Amino acid sequence: MQKVTELAFAKVNLTLAVTGRRPDGYHTLETVFQSVSLCDRLVLERQETGLSLNEAAGIPAEENIITRADKLLRSEFPVLGGVRVRLEKNIPAEAGLGGGSADAAAYLRGMNRLYGLGMTGERLCGLAERLGADVPFCIRGGTALATGIGEKMTPIKSRLPLWMVICKPETGCSTPAMYRRIDEMGERLRQRFTAGDAVRALETGDLQGLCGSLYNVFEEAADLPEAEMIRREMRQSGALAAMMTGTGSAVLGIYPDEQTAAAAAKVLQESRWAVCCRSSEAAG
Secondary structure, eight states: EEEEEEEEEEEEEEEEEEEEEOOTEEEEEEEEEEEEEEEEEEEEESSSEEEEOBTTBOOOOOGSSHHHHHHHHHHHHTTOEEEEEEOOOOOSSSSSSHHHHHHHHHHHHHHHTTTTTTOOOHHHHHHTTTTTTHHHHHHOEEEEEEEEEEEEEEEEEOOOEEEEEEEOOOSOOHHHHHHHHHHHHGGSSOOOOOOOHHHHHHTTTHHHHHHHHHEEEHHHOOHHHHHHHHHHHHHHTTTTTEOTTTTTTTEEESSSSSSHHHHHHHHTTTTSSEEEEEEEEEOO
């Protein structure tokens, strides 16, 4: 095999609570991850040696998480051949959509296929955990309850096909800065642990129940007036619920059907980055 293509699906957090902080500085979470159809595209092609990666969305190749993933993979497979990666970015940065994590996961899956490395899903997730908290989920995708730092995953058999609009304010959110804000606010944050309610709603196909269970602790920490404005506009356009996803700054709106979601996205696109998308069952 000389060339493979991998899709790197974005993720949203339907619930997200910070449950603690480990001695090594990593925060522990309780979150419901959901893959969505918005995705980047990676084309991997064999070359003689090393990694060649284009600059995408203003991110220099040497700063891209794919470069870190390549170094990690070569530490496990020292005689691995070279690869040229063409990355097409559609997922915005600093949005809480896991774009970098999705790209790293797609790179690992792609190299596994391109060079026939024979890594199981479990081994891929083990490598992914060393790259970031969201990367193991992005290896498998779908719907899952995650705890620990995001690496302990329980798949959820969702009976809810979700139509969503994702809209990103002009201002982005730095993930490290958001976690520092969480630490500063400490007990002042109102933690709601709604993952159990969300899981039951997904498994029983209860859309209203899911919308009543949405929660993100980072909304309070972010304090973004534009995000609140977007939430209000989404509700006015027919969203059943709207909230910030991940560490922000993108806002997720859940709609009753594709037609309503598409119409809402069209209006939001007049002044901001916005996209209509659906839940995705699996990565790759």
